Amino acid sequence: xxxxxxxxxxxxxxxxxxxxxxxxxxxxxxxxxxxxxxxxxxxxxxxxxxxxxxxxxxxxxxxxxxxxxxxxxxxxxxxxxxxxxxxxxxxxxxxxxxxxxxxxxxxxxxxxxxxxxxxxxxxxxxxxxxxxxxxxxxxxxxxxxxxxxxxxxxxxxxxxxxxxxxxxxxxxxxxxxxxxxxxxxxxxxxx
Numbered sequence: 001x002x003x004x005x006x007x008x009x010x011x012x013x014x015x016x017x018x019x020x021x022x023x024x025x026x027x028x029x030x031x032x033x034x035x036x037x038x039x040x041x042x043x044x045x046x047x048x049x050x051x052x053x054x055x056x057x058x059x060x061x062x063x064x065x066x067x068x069x070x071x072x073x074x075x076x077x078x079x080x081x082x083x084x085x086x087x088x089x090x091x092x093x094x095x096x097x098x099x100x101x102x103x104x105x106x107x108x109x110x111x112x113x114x115x116x117x118x119x120x121x122x123x124x125x126x127x128x129x130x131x132x133x134x135x136x137x138x139x140x141x142x143x144x145x146x147x148x149x150x151x152x153x154x155x156x157x158x159x160x161x162x163x164x165x166x167x168x169x170x171x172x173x174x175x176x177x178x179x180x181x182x183x184x185x186x187x188x189x190x191x
Contacts, residue, residue: 007064010053014068015075017045017173022076033161046072046096047138047166048173051131054100056116065097088145095141103134128170135166 025043033042046069053061073089107114107130114126139162146158 003060006057007060007067010049010057010061010064011068011071013053014046014049014065015072017049017169018069018072018076021045021169022072033157041165042161042168043172044162044165044169045173047100047131047135047169048171048177050096050100051103051127051134051170052173052177054104054134055114055127055130058104058115058117059101062097062101065100066093069093069096092142092145095145096138099138099141100130100134102137103130103132106133124174127174131170132167135163135170138166139163 021041021044025041025045029042049068050061050065053065057064070090070093073093077089104115107126112126113119114123114130116122139159142162143159
């Protein structure tokens with residue numbers, strides 16, 4: 001695929017993942033954790049897109065992740081909330097897009113270059129480790145970005161939901177893609 005097509009796929013995947021999270025996960029979570037739901041999701045599928053895109057594309061993934069996140073905010077965030085927090089939202093988008101890249105570079109500093117083009121065999125445990133590190137980076141970063149909007153009593157809960165939601169989102173996204181690719185292989189073999 002060309003670079004432009006790769007970027008378009010990342011943008012669309014991010015929007016789809018964010019839309020599924022906003023339309024399915026958020027309404028359900030709002031019933032149980034209303035004070036946290038405005039800031040973080042217990043199953044944040046776009047984190048899976050962040051990690052897998054960064055794994056496949058490297059540093060180039062940053063820009064389409066930012067574009068996908070921005071368009072997702074425009075499409076799925078209520079206008080009254082978006083207007084009130086616009087500068088914060090832009091900073092939040094940058095933190096989210098950078099989290100996976102920073103995590104992959106941190107894992108590389110620890111001696112494991114795990115980008116897709118740098119290894120012959122996929123080591124899922126390293127990919128999940130990078131996703132976990134990215135989740136922690138994103139959780140801390142988002143907590144700092146939204147520190148002025150989150151009530152102090154809820155800050156630890158928001159930090160925890162960010163971390164857990166990112167990790168669960170990564171796991172769900174990874175498993176769904178594994179099943180989709182397996183299904184595509186079965187279909188192509190049946191022809």
